[in-house]
Amino acid sequence: MNQSRNPSGRGPRCCVIGHPVNQSRSPLIHGYWLEKHGLAGSYERLDVAPEALPDFVGMMRNGLFAGANVTVPHKQDIIPLLDSLTEAATAIGAVNTVYREGDRLVGENSDVTGFLAHLDASAAGWDRNCQAALVLGAGGAARGIIHGLLSRGITQVHVANRDPARAEALARAFGPRVMPLGWDLRNDAVAGADLIANATSLGMKGQPRLELDLRRLRPGCIVDDIVYVPLETDLLRMARDRGAVTVDGLGMLLHQAVAGFTRWFGIVPQVTPELRALVQRDVEAAP
Ligand code: NDP
Numbered sequence: 177m178n179q180s181r182n183p184s185g186r187g188p189r190c191c192v193i194g195h196p197v198n199q200s201r202s203p204l205i206h207g208y209w210l211e212k213h214g215l216a217g218s219y220e221r222l223d224v225a226p227e228a229l230p231d232f233v234g235m236m237r238n239g240l241f242a243g244a245n246v247t248v249p250h251k252q253d254i255i256p257l258l259d260s261l262t263e264a265a266t267a268i269g270a271v272n273t274v275y276r277e278g279d280r281l282v283g284e285n286s287d288v289t290g291f292l293a294h295l296d297a298s299a300a301g302w303d304r305n306c307q308a309a310l311v312l313g314a315g316g317a318a319r320g321i322i323h324g325l326l327s328r329g330i331t332q333v334h335v336a337n338r339d340p341a342r343a344e345a346l347a348r349a350f351g352p353r354v355m356p357l358g359w360d361l362r363n364d365a366v367a368g369a370d371l372i373a374n375a376t377s378l379g380m381k382g383q384p385r386l387e388l389d390l391r392r393l394r395p396g397c398i399v400d401d402i403v404y405v406p407l408e409t410d411l412l413r414m415a416r417d418r419g420a421v422t423v424d425g426l427g428m429l430l431h432q433a434v435a436g437f438t439r440w441f442g443i444v445p446q447v448t449p450e451l452r453a454l455v456q457r458d459v460e461a462a463p
Contacts (some may be wrong), residue, residue, distance in 0.1 A: 290432025
């Protein structure tokens with residue numbers, strides 16, 4: 177466990193950095209676990225503008241912070257400032273968790289473990305019968321999801337994205353199991369998919385809705401929407417009405433926090449119904 181101390185002299189001091197960062201639920205999640213386990217330590221929210229990112233990393237090097245979660249817009253830009261990356265962070269090309277190994281700062285990507293852990297919890301054994309997946313989106317979250325699906329042996333991952341060049345770039349990066357698909361062709365891929373994941377921002381509060389024709393959805397298809405505001409998106413509601421196994425985005429958010437907490441505070445925390453209810457209330461209360 178890391179020995180960086182917070183100013184009160186009690187336990188490791190950790191934070192989430194972003195710009196803006198006020199919407200982050202990470203302080204709520206880590207604060208819950210710190211209290212639950214009666215641990216000394218702290219977790220705070222820190223607004224770090226892009227030009228201040230090197231200074232923040234310097235503060236980590238000086239031991240002011242034991243660890244950090246990293247959110248928009250720093251997930252890629254922090255990479256050259258760190259000493260090494262985990263295998264997943266290298267493959268995905270983005271970091272959302274930083275921890276220390278001796279004097280070295282290591283970047284990890286726990287979006288992928290969060291995505292997989294929540295899938296495992298919601299649809300146990302899902303990967304036994306899942307061969308073909310359809311991923312909507314080709315941004316940072318989609319990269320993590322594709323990496324996770326490939327790591328579980330999924331043989332075909334179709335990626336549909338509004339900007340086709342981004343889907344093509346992902347196919348080049350991840351190899352022949354990943355196939356780019358024009359955004360207009362996404363409905364054609366529904367019938368062949370054992371799992372559909374929405375990794376676009378469509379369907380999020382304040383964003384346009386995701387138009388996807390589910391009439392040819394396979395029975396038992398898993399539909400995972402990583403958007404978590406609202407908790408039940410139109411996609412999830414329509415998929416549930418058609419008998420799909422639905423997986424929401426809130427669980428991914430909760431499970432992705434496990435890796436950092438474990439590294440920084442030395443205890444593997446649990447994603448409990450109580451924690452879920454706490455964060456759900458916060459999400460639902462948001463303006
Ligand atoms: P990015 O900005 O990297 O990617 C956004 C994606 O959405 C791109 O593929 C983009 O397409 C697509 N998109 C945006 N607007 C439209 C539109 N009008 N029509 C079609 N496609 C559109 O964001 P992230 O990958 O970081 O995040 C994506 C979503 O996932 C967000 O809603 C975020 O909140 C959620 N998320 C949830 C997490 C969780 O733990 N549950 C974790 C991380 C993210 P294009 O490339 O063409 O612009």
